[in-house]
Amino acid sequence: MSTGSEVVAPPRLVALGGNPNSGKTSLFNSLTGLRRRVGNYPGVTVERVEGRLILPDGSAAALLDLPGCYSLFSRSDDERIARDVLLGLLPGTVRPDVVVVVLDATNLDRHLYFATQLIETGMPLCVALTMVDDAEKAGAPVDAAALEEALGLPVVPVVAHKGENLPALREAILRARPGRRLLRLPPPAESALGRLAGAVRAAAVVPPESAEGEALRLLTQARDADRYLQRGGSALAAALAEGRRALEEAGLDRSSLEAEARYTLCGEVAALARRSPAPPRPSPSDAIDRVATHPVAGPFLYVGLMALIFLAVYSWAEPFMALMQAATGFLGEGVAGLLGPGMLTDLLVKGVIAGVGNVIVFIPQICILFLFLGLLEDSGYLARAAFLVDRLMRGVGLNGKAFIPLLSSFACAIPGIMATRTIEDRRDRFVTILVAPLMSCSARLPVYALLIGAFVPTGYRSLTLLSLYFLSVIAAFGAAWVLRRTLFRGESSTFLLELPRYRAPRLRHVLVNVYDRAKVFVKQAGTVILAISIVLWFLAYFPRSESIAATAERRIAAGEEEAGVRHQAAAEQIRQSYAGRAGRLLEPVIAPLGFDWKVGIGLLASFAAREVLVSSMGIVYGLGEVDEPSGELQEMIRKDKRPDGTPAFTLLTAISLMVFFVLACQCMSTLAVVRRETNSWRWPAFLFGYMTVLAYVGSLLVYQGGKALGWGL
Amino acid sequence: MISPASAPGPAPLPGVPPLRKTLDTFRPGARCIVRAVDGTGEGRRRLLEMGFVAGTELRIVRLAPLGDPMQVTLRGYHLSLRRAEARTVRVDGL
Numbered sequence: 014m015s016t017g018s019e020v021v022a023p024p025r026l027v028a029l030g031g032n033p034n035s036g037k038t039s040l041f042n043s044l045t046g047l048r049r050r051v052g053n054y055p056g057v058t059v060e061r062v063e064g065r066l067i068l069p070d071g072s073a074a075a076l077l078d079l080p081g082c083y084s085l086f087s088r089s090d091d092e093r094i095a096r097d098v099l100l101g102l103l104p105g106t107v108r109p110d111v112v113v114v115v116l117d118a119t120n121l122d123r124h125l126y127f128a129t130q131l132i133e134t135g136m137p138l139c140v141a142l143t144m145v146d147d148a149e150k151a152g153a154p155v156d157a158a159a160l161e162e163a164l165g166l167p168v169v170p171v172v173a174h175k176g177e178n179l180p181a182l183r184e185a186i187l188r189a190r191p192g193r194r195l196l197r198l199p200p201p202a203e204s205a206l207g208r209l210a211g212a213v214r215a216a217a218v219v220p221p222e223s224a225e226g227e228a229l230r231l232l233t234q235a236r237d238a239d240r241y242l243q244r245g246g247s248a249l250a251a252a253l254a255e256g257r258r259a260l261e262e263a264g265l266d267r268s269s270l271e272a273e274a275r276y277t278l279c280g281e282v283a284a285l286a287r288r289s290p291a292p293p294r295p296s297p298s299d300a301i302d303r304v305a306t307h308p309v310a311g312p313f314l315y316v317g318l319m320a321l322i323f324l325a326v327y328s329w330a331e332p333f334m335a336l337m338q339a340a341t342g343f344l345g346e347g348v349a350g351l352l353g354p355g356m357l358t359d360l361l362v363k364g365v366i367a368g369v370g371n372v373i374v375f376i377p378q379i380c381i382l383f384l385f386l387g388l389l390e391d392s393g394y395l396a397r398a399a400f401l402v403d404r405l406m407r408g409v410g411l412n413g414k415a416f417i418p419l420l421s422s423f424a425c426a427i428p429g430i431m432a433t434r435t436i437e438d439r440r441d442r443f444v445t446i447l448v449a450p451l452m453s454c455s456a457r458l459p460v461y462a463l464l465i466g467a468f469v470p471t472g473y474r475s476l477t478l479l480s481l482y483f484l485s486v487i488a489a490f491g492a493a494w495v496l497r498r499t500l501f502r503g504e505s506s507t508f509l510l511e512l513p514r515y516r517a518p519r520l521r522h523v524l525v526n527v528y529d530r531a532k533v534f535v536k537q538a539g540t541v542i543l544a545i546s547i548v549l550w551f552l553a554y555f556p557r558s559e560s561i562a563a564t565a566e567r568r569i570a571a572g573e574e575e576a577g578v579r580h581q582a583a584a585e586q587i588r589q590s591y592a593g594r595a596g597r598l599l600e601p602v603i604a605p606l607g608f609d610w611k612v613g614i615g616l617l618a619s620f621a622a623r624e625v626l627v628s629s630m631g632i633v634y635g636l637g638e639v640d641e642p643s644g645e646l647q648e649m650i651r652k653d654k655r656p657d658g659t660p661a662f663t664l665l666t667a668i669s670l671m672v673f674f675v676l677a678c679q680c681m682s683t684l685a686v687v688r689r690e691t692n693s694w695r696w697p698a699f700l701f702g703y704m705t706v707l708a709y710v711g712s713l714l715v716y717q718g719g720k721a722l723g724w725g726l
Numbered sequence: 727m728i729s730p731a732s733a734p735g736p737a738p739l740p741g742v743p744p745l746r747k748t749l750d751t752f753r754p755g756a757r758c759i760v761r762a763v764d765g766t767g768e769g770r771r772r773l774l775e776m777g778f779v780a781g782t783e784l785r786i787v788r789l790a791p792l793g794d795p796m797q798v799t800l801r802g803y804h805l806s807l808r809r810a811e812a813r814t815v816r817v818d819g820l
Contacts, residue, residue, distance in 0.1 A: 084775040088768055122801045123777055153802075234771075269763070272774035276782070276801075302804075308791045400806045404792035407808075507769045507811060509776055512797060512804035 023072040024110035027186055028098065030131060031115030032124050033081030034393075034513040036143035039522050040115060041078045043176050044183075047525065051533050055105055058442075058692050059094045060434070062529075069183050077109060083123070085130040086230050086271070090439060099134050100219045100227070108220070111137045111189040113182070118148035118155040118170070119514065121286065125279040128164070132192040133229065135222025139167040139189040141182055146172060147514070151296055153287055160286035165192045191222065195282070196229075198274050201263035205256035206232060212252040216245030232256050233271045298393070298514040305397050315401050318394075319420055322385045326378050326424040327455060333377035341370035359554060360547075368546025371622055372539040375427045375682065376531055382421050382428040383530045386435070387523035389417075393515040395435065403508060409490045410497025412438065412508050415445040419489065422452035423482075426683045427538075430690055431530060438508075440501040446690060447700055448492045450683050453485035453675055456623040460674050463627050467647035468667040477668075485675050488707065534686070541685035549621045549681075553592040561585045580632075587632055592617050606673065606712040607666040609655060619679045626674075665724050669716040677708035747819070750796070750812035754788045758817035760800075765814045777801045778815055 045064025080091035101108030161168040214224035403413030422429030565582035596613035618629035784800035
């Protein structure tokens with residue numbers, strides 16, 4: 014391994030690496046402040062966060078927060094990305110000049126595992142030692158100077174959330190240097206490694222100083238050798254085969270060799286760094302755990318907290334959402350008043366401003382959910398929550414961490430889907446994302462209220478509503494069960510979940526995360542939502558019929574009541590718009606579900622957002638814009654007749670339509686967020702497809718089944 | 727779905743003498759020493775990386791209310807693992 018020339022030029026890109034729960038993100042926040050860029054690494058769903066770091070010499074460097082890793086050798090997306098960044102193999106990201114390794118002083122053995130792997134990348138390193146105070150309290154204090162000597166790297170103890178010692182850490186970044194390899198393997202493995210390292214260096218896939226570390230990985234792991242074999246050719250293939258044979262002959266288990274040797278090393282380094290071990294004191298964390306994971310008290314606490322979160326997302330957000338709706342409404346009226354009637358006004362008010370409204374209305378729920386999620390995660394409870402319900406969720410092939418995203422989806426699938434980021438396993442996460450929109454969200458409520466109020470007899474209304482929620486849960490769990498056995502088949506993911514020590518959540522850190530989530534949503538999903546809003550407006554506005562407008566003007570001039578005439582004209586205009594034509598075109602398709610073309614228009618319009626069904630039905634029935642399910646609209650729908658004189662709507666049609674709304678993904682915002690969270694259009698397309706099919710079949714069964722049983726009228 | 731998993735242990739490999747007990751057969755409070763991790767692939771790799779290497783001492787802290795997963799402590803930290811995963815960890819009781 015190359016020896017320690019110090020970094021001369023100030024670094025341009027500094028990477029921050031460490032285990033999950035090491036205080037890494039908190040340190041990142043303290044070092045960079047609020048200005049940072051959040052995005053995705055190309056092609057994967059791993060989040061990329063970069064901020065600005067000012068160094069003691071006054072120069073600025075970019076600070077890249079690497080995904081939390083337990084190891085550099087694993088296959089998970091997070092760890093693969095971290096490895097590729099560090100080896101300079103990731104397109105679009107230059108190789109960092111320096112890596113700051115975060116080590117948790119209370120958990121030194123396991124954190125050293127990753128740190129010693131980092132040494133083997135040959136990169137200049139320095140160490141930020143966190144939670145020194147906690148280690149002291151727990152009776153296992155760590156001596157930074159001794160650790161510095163044992164590792165051969167600059168070590169700075171920091172208290173990230175208090176900002177203590179950060180200047181010293183910035184100083185240490187300038188002193189970062191490559192470390193010596195500390196890992197010692199049994200002699201046969203060492204000689205095999207030496208030969209393979211030569212071949213890897215010759216293949217020149219990675220910088221020469223990283224060759225030995227990569228050789229170790231290739232030697233001990235079966236996969237991922239392809240890119241070396243392509244460049245290194247037969248010499249590398251031969252060295253690899255020979256090395257593995259040598260291990261086998263020496264009776265060494267290739268796959269456990271590295272882990273065993275490394276943990277031996279970690280134990281030795283940790284022993285050198287630990288000052289006079291005092292007898293370990295009972296930690297307050299264990300005392301909390303006795304309650305939080307108690308067989309009786311634990312579930313009670315869990316249910317209480319979940320109820321609180323649900324209540325908060327469901328109802329605390331309500332006033333803020335109403336405020337935002339009022340604000341966009343006020344803005345719309347203001348613009349309409351200022352510009353007078355016309356197409357431009359209509360585009361601005363009903364396309365742009367309403368579109369912006371469709372975006373910002375989600376912000377309160379997102380902020381509240383992420384506030385709670387952040388508090389639970391930062392305190393350490395989130396892992397316990399997953400521990401408590403894992404068995405329950407596994408019944409349908411999900412894991413314990415899927416519970417909170419699914420629960421929040423009762424309020425709104427958008428924050429729910431964003432919350433699936435806490436699920437590390439890709440398959441578990443994708444299945445959770447794909448079933449979350451089936452949970453009956455609050456946007457479906459106005460639709461239920463309209464139809465239940467119009468058609469369900471008084472005594473059965475609550476029961477009907479409850480059944481709809483029940484149906485949504487059954488559908489979501491059923492879909493998860495099916496997806497886990499088809500598209501996302503495979504051995505149940507490992508559920509090794511670290512249960513970190515409890516600690517007081519750091520509000521600043523939590524709020525920064527809330528801010529990031531809201532910003533990412535507005536910037537990345539919001540633009541798509543706004544664009545689709547404008548397209549939908551266009552489809553419902555064009556083409557304009559001059560004759561309808563002219564007739565309306567004549568009737569108003571003739572003294573007919575203006576509002577009534579205008580509403581009627583609006584209804585006629587939408588009828589012959591592109592959306593209206595599509596609605597009529599759709600009629601033969603939706604007739605078996607009991608819907609006529611008016612419902613067809615409503616279904617198309619409600620793609621913008623489900624609750625739009627109510628207002629678009631208002632327009633179609635010539636009542637003008639209706640925001641709340643009004644008695645007048647219910648009356649109109651009840652009295653509406655088909656051309657043959659039979660009622661257009663019956664109780665059965667209403668139930669069929671509600672079942673459709675439970676099961677269909679009538680929400681472009683959800684699709685936009687799924688696009689952002691899965692980093693591909695494939696999954697939102699699949700989501701929309703399967704839910705539409707499910708909704709169609711569900712509705713068809715209800716309507717045709719009901720008719721066959723004679724409930725038709 | 728509620729009952730704790732009680733699937734039979736892994737079939738003994740041909741030609742290998744009967745192996746040690748597995749971690750899932752111990753009760754909360756038990757202390758054990760890891761001897762080996764069965765299996766192949768990513769699950770085994772992850773267990774090794776999280777510290778389940780031969781000679782490591784661990785303690786079963788408790789089971790989740792539904793009997794699965796289990797909470798263990800090793801190397802100074804706490805970890806939750808499913809019984810199916812515990813079944814791949816060969817241990818000696820202390």
